[in-house]
Amino acid sequence: MVLINSQFLKVVNDEIQSKIDKKVNLFQAINRNVSLIKLDSGDVVLPLAPCVMKAATQAIVEMGDETTFQGRGPMEGYPFLIDAIIKYNFKSYKVKIDSDEVFINHGTKEDIAGFGDILCRDNRIAVIDPVSQDYIESNVIGNRAGELNENCQWSHLIYLECKKEKDFMPEFPKLRPDVIYLSSPCNPTGCVMTREVLEKWVKYAIENDVLILFDVTYKSFITDPAIPQTIYEIKGAKKVAIEFRSFSKNAGFTGLHCGYTIIPKEISGYSLRAGRSAGLNMLWRKRQTIKNYTPSYIIQKGAEALFNNEGLDWICENVNYYMSNAEILRRSLTTAGLKFWGGVNSPYIWVESPYASSWKLFDKLLNECHILSSPGERFGAGGKGFVRLSSFANQSKVMMAGTRIADMKI
Numbered sequence: 001m002v003l004i005n006s007q008f009l010k011v012v013n014d015e016i017q018s019k020i021d022k023k024v025n026l027f028q029a030i031n032r033n034v035s036l037i038k039l040d041s042g043d044v045v046l047p048l049a050p051c052v053m054k055a056a057t058q059a060i061v062e063m064g065d066e067t068t069f070q071g072r073g074p075m076e077g078y079p080f081l082i083d084a085i086i087k088y089n090f091k092s093y094k095v096k097i098d099s100d101e102v103f104i105n106h107g108t109k110e111d112i113a114g115f116g117d118i119l120c121r122d123n124r125i126a127v128i129d130p131v132s133q134d135y136i137e138s139n140v141i142g143n144r145a146g147e148l149n150e151n152c153q154w155s156h157l158i159y160l161e162c163k164k165e166k167d168f169m170p171e172f173p174k175l176r177p178d179v180i181y182l183s184s185p186c187n188p189t190g191c192v193m194t195r196e197v198l199e200k201w202v203k204y205a206i207e208n209d210v211l212i213l214f215d216v217t218y219k220s221f222i223t224d225p226a227i228p229q230t231i232y233e234i235k236g237a238k239k240v241a242i243e244f245r246s247f248s249k250n251a252g253f254t255g256l257h258c259g260y261t262i263i264p265k266e267i268s269g270y271s272l273r274a275g276r277s278a279g280l281n282m283l284w285r286k287r288q289t290i291k292n293y294t295p296s297y298i299i300q301k302g303a304e305a306l307f308n309n310e311g312l313d314w315i316c317e318n319v320n321y322y323m324s325n326a327e328i329l330r331r332s333l334t335t336a337g338l339k340f341w342g343g344v345n346s347p348y349i350w351v352e353s354p355y356a357s358s359w360k361l362f363d364k365l366l367n368e369c370h371i372l373s374s375p376g377e378r379f380g381a382g383g384k385g386f387v388r389l390s391s392f393a394n395q396s397k398v399m400m401a402g403t404r405i406a407d408m409k410i
């Protein structure tokens with residue numbers, strides 16, 4: 001029999017999801033005609049921009065003609081998309097990113113999860129807690145996380161506690177890590193890192209020689225101009241930070257799959273065995289040629305269209321729609337007397353359970369309001385005592401949800 005990567009067996013036991021499924025199934029068995037309002041989603045509901053559809057359709061027509069046919073694209077992505085990204089994204093932040101520092105991908109998930117490929121297993125890795133479990137489990141299957149202990153934490157990972165008293169901003173680690181995963185706006189807490197907070201992290205990373213893996217999938221939801229939408233706005237960040245960016249949540253690309261990673265050329269790593277350093281940009285380029293192709297010409301043409309006026313307006317409208325959902329939910333949570341974070345500059349709202357556990361609030365939302373939420377445990381031990389509400393839903397449903405939440409007896 002073939003031998004399997006045993007690490008996978010450590011992540012397939014999804015107790016939390018099956019607990020949720022059981023509760024939902026029981027609810028539906030009793031309430032056959034009730035349709036649940038799903039506010040548990042990390043997936044968007046608004047469709048693609050017409051200019052994206054037009055560009056992608058045009059691209060497929062080109063593919064059907066011998067004179068304009070496109071075969072396999074360049075491994076970093078098409079220059080037209082990379083140029084548009086640099087021109088419209090980074091020029092406006094007055095940040096200098098070179099075209100060979102941009103790698104187009106099928107969404108940030110694959111690059112965040114795959115980044116460990118170019119790093120040594122012995123690196124000490126820090127994650128914030130609570131956090132998207134993808135960051136953690138990709139390290140588990142890559143055998144970089146150690147063993148799961150009784151506190152539901154992995155022995156080789158450093159967990160940076162995010163306390164409500166500090167608006168869920170992570171504490172600095174007591175033990176120096178080699179790599180830190182950070183994100184802003186954060187999923188699940190909905191909290192954003194101010195310029196001041198980011199400056200402290202970049203300073204820490206420079207002083208301690210730490211690599212920051214920065215996830216800004218939700219950057220477009222930042223409406224406050226004082227809050228950075230890219231870590232490279234912070235002086236020195238190009239020496240220490242890799243940034244993951246996506247069209248998924250701001251432009252409805254969760255079904256098309258397109259994102260990009262910025263790997264500055266000045267960041268190097270060291271090989272103990274070879275006794276020399278090498279640039280991470282070069283290593284990632286090699287890794288991509290071995291493992292990946294970029295998204296199709298059709299999809300990259302669609303993504304490029306997001307950078308014309310029509311596309312940029314569409315992104316604004318998308319963000320406004322979801323942020324008004326968040327506002328509806330925030331108002332009703334306030335009326336109900338519930339305490340929460342996020343929902344400003346972020347599509348997620350992190351609600352504190354007034355009861356002994358998050359499950360009690362989850363149950364009340366399910367059984368009394370017919371709302372499906374995400375229990376905090378889904379995002380690690382640090383999520384205990386909270387539930388996440390998502391504003392990625394149809395607005396008429398969110399209004400209904402808001403009315404019911406406002407009427408809740410806590």
Ligand SMILES: *Cc1c(COP(=O)(O)O)cnc(C)c1O
Nearest residue numbers: 107108109132187217246248259
């Ligand atoms: C949705 C999500 C991603 C994945 O985005 P894709 O570009 O669709 O792969 C990455 N990070 C966080 C925090 C997310 O919530």
